[in-house]
Amino acid sequence: MANGDLSESNHQESIISLLSPVSWLQMDEIKISSDIHLNNQNGNGKKKSDRIIKELTYDKKNKFKKSKNKGKSNQNYKNNSWSGSLWLEMSLLQKIAEIEAEMARTQKNKATNFHLGLLKAKLAKLRAQVISGGDGRGGGGGGNEGWDVSKTGEARVGLIGFPSVGKSTLLNKLTGTFSEVAAYEFTTLTCVPGVFNYKGAKIQLLDLPGIIEGAKDGKGRGRQVIGVGRTCSLILIVLDALKPLTHKRIIERELEGFGIRLNKQPPNISFTRKDRGGITITSTVQLKNIDEETIKSICSEYRINNANFVIRCDATADDIIDIIEGNRIYLPCIYILNKIDQITIEELDVLSQCPHYVPVSAHHEWNLDGLIEKIWQYLDLIRIYTKPKGQIPDYAAPVILKRDKSTIADFCKRIHKQLLPQMKYALVWGQSVRHNPQRVGKDHVLIDEDVVQIIKK
Structure with a gap:
């Protein structure tokens, strides 16, 4: 808000002008919460009084019907300088509720897929703002004490x-x-x-x-x-x-x-932004739940004008949104x-x-x-036993690895970051090899309860 002359009437008009970005005309009443400091100054530049408007309610029929003021008030607003910030009580959560209600009212069929896809994209954007704190309401106050728990174990x-x-x-x-x-x-x-x-x-x-x-x-x-x-x-x-x-x-x-x-599982979709060329969509399967126009409308909602999509599954609008957002977590x-x-x-x-x-x-x-x-079973962990040279395997303290990250290289990194550069080869006993022991390299994939001995250079 720029500084300027303030009167009771143009003060109200200034507040209403802030409502234009929102479809407030659909509401019977709008609440505005604000902190406005009105600093009156005399000819010498000295401050004469402050007026703070804490809350104001606007009714379309009765105009400004309620305000809560705190501090001094001066009816002479000539040469006032003022600044402040206003925001609508209609929060992100209310917008989310409106979109969810509209989605619930909309019958799901091929004719409404485009409209539902657009609503889902808007909903995902609003929820992302809420998660990041854009709503300004936090999760109940009290800070994060008791929540910063250090990760221990496998x-x-x-x-x-x-x-x-x-x-x-x-x-x-x-x-x-x-x-x-x-x-x-x-x-x-x-x-x-x-x-x-x-x-x-x-x-x-x-x-x-x-x-x-x-x-x-x-x-x-x-x-x-x-x-x-x-x-x-x-x-x-x-x-x-x-x-x-x-x-x-x-x-x-x-x-x-x-x-x-x-x-x-994450959808089998490749998404790449580019500088020019518009939206390019390549599909290796027939898309039954979404069409190209819906994908382009979702991209438009995210202000994406140039991108490549390679779709290798029967994707839905939710899958496209998840890929664009890029912050989804897939957990068992x-x-x-x-x-x-x-x-x-x-x-x-x-x-x-x-x-x-x-x-x-x-x-x-x-x-x-x-x-x-x-x-x-759901953690999908495996146990790998170590065998020092000339000694029996240590079955009491296995090295724990994820099944999808269980190569010899992963095994070395789990023990010490300097072990892999020093490794010449590894000897493995267990079900992952054809004979015991077998000499393998860093890319060999281990199986649960294998025994490994690292030979250094």
């Missing part, structure tokens, strides 16, 4: 769920770490870490506070909880056996809104069905048939061993 696993579903009890039983347990909601208010050992691997388990519906929009401690979830190697969603499907649907929606994709997830002692055998049989489910009772310690084995 993998990090996060417990996510509604309040009072048994997350703290699970942490206590699995790791021996004390996390307060009580018969009321929101007992856990910060991130409580613990570590358990399994097959020679140290696995960090995080007990996160219970989330509520709207967590992705900053309600409760939602942003901090889901933000920590993005740093995990595996998500454990703890569900109450009495209402599992309702909780599952809500939690999945909250995580999706924060860019976390559960038990999914296990659904822990807790408190199974409160349901019937028939109900348990039905729920246990669902994919990725593990039924347990943390209180009675039922099936906790099965849960730990499932965690190991």
